[in-house]
Amino acid sequence: MTNQISQKEIISEKVKEYYWKYDLNCATTKIKLLSEMFSINLSEQVISAAIGMHGAGKYGAQCGLVEGTLMFLGIIGKEYSFQEKTIVDHCREYAKQFENKFQSLLCSALRPEGFKKNNPQHLCENLTCRAIEFNIDFVLQFINTKRY
Template sequence: MKLQQLIEQGFQARHDLNCAETIVKGANDTYGLGLDDNAIRLAAGFGGGMCVEGACGVVTGITMVLSALYAKERGHTSPEMKEKIKLAIQQFESLYQSTNCHNLKENHRDEKTGCHGLILSGGEILDEIVGAR
């Protein structure tokens, strides 16, 4: 099953997760990252734009997942990781013209489903990038 499908099937609501947690935990389950609960909990503070409507939690979650998959020992020694993250952010920005939580919530958050569409797009972007590895 792909991450996008997992998200479509209510993964976020079933586990009571924020946007960043949904991406990281969902990717862990989908791609077998081997992250334990403590590692997944690191994503908690990135939801809601790092709790201050700054950088989108979907984007920071994607960054964490691609780091887990492609970082060698350190970020500065992992050019493939950097390329994958840049690609993911470019794809997200091309869809929504922003990676800022405040702007995204203003324009794309739904009263009933919250940021589900943004999270779904994040899952699709990761599936595309990770599927190419």
């Protein structure tokens, strides 16, 4: 009998920690967790850049789960010496696949109940976990493509 923890359980625990212990937003949680999963060091400036990326500062625009991943694709793409065109093409493909899987790129459509004043925090915890699982597969496919 093994005592291994599944990837799904690791993701769930890390999302819970980042949301509830550190009160991070979805974009920051996403980029931090992906960087850990793929052993990519992030500067504090990158983390700071994600501060307002949760639906454009709760405006309801592009979802922070999408934004965090787009940032990460640029970072890991450069780490793997991909051409900019390749990175841009994969960002577009990622957005298309995310929208197909989750039916939207907009925070206002994805976030349960939107941004009402009395909403509890971190309503997107379950969606975040599912999106990170989806992203890991996408990033693995990305880094295993030709680099030219």
